[in-house]
Amino acid sequence: MSFRLAAYAVCIEAExxxxxxxxxxxxxxxxxxxxxxxxxxxxxxxxxLREVAEETGCDGMIERLLGVDSRVIPAAEAQSGREHQNVGVFYQVRITGGLLRPELNGATAGSVWTAVPDVVRLRRSSLVDVGLALARTRPATGHVPPVPVGGLVQH
Incomplete structure (x- = not known):
């Protein structure tokens, strides 16, 4: 099994x-x-904060820890073909400056502010749904139930 520790920014502004x-x-x-x-x-x-700057061109400030998500992706569904565990630490981040741009020499082709209700129509990582659920519910335990994967939601 492969393993990855990652940190994600949930930046919400004006819905x-x-x-x-x-x-x-x-x-x-x-x-x-x-x-x-x-x-x-x-x-x-x-x-x-490093990832926000690299991927979006913006500076941010962490406002709070939202929670931690741990998921195991079965080998049949993982891109590598091996079972994979991803542990994600989610933070509420406020953008404080900079201009949106694509990641330089990276995998991110661009970034955009998207109306929260429009997210359900996007082909998106399940991490988006986890982050939005944590931001919306702010559970005391820092944990939300597993997000179902299917349709537009991908691992």
């Missing part, structure tokens, strides 16, 4: 959420939250 557009090897677009892998010896708190 809009900041999403990043990822283009897969086959050319199809998937929307996700700004964020990604926590580097060796890096604090997730620092990682999420």
């Amino acid at each position: 809009r959420v900041l999403l990043v557009r990822c283009v897969g090897s086959s050319g199809e677009t998937t929307w996700s939250l700004p964020g990604g892998r926590v580097e060796h010896a890096e604090d997730p708190f620092d990682a999420v």
Whole structure:
């Protein structure tokens, strides 16, 4: 089984959420939250701000920890063909400056503010639904029930 620790930013402003557009090897677009892998010896708190800057061109400020999501993706559904566990640390982040732009030499093709009600129509990572659920419900435990995957929602 492979394992990944990642940190994600849930940036909500005026009923809009900041999403990043990822283009897969086959050319199809998937929307996700700004964020990604926590580097060796890096604090997730620092990682999420680094990822926001790299992927969107914007500076951010962490307002609060929203929660942690752990999911195991079966080998049959994982891109690598091996069972994979992703542990995601979700933060509420406020954008404080910068201009939206594509990631330089990276996998993010752009970012956009999207009306929260419009998210359900996008082909998106399940991480988007987890982050929005954490932001909406702010559970005391920092945990939301697993998000069903199917239709437009992808791992």
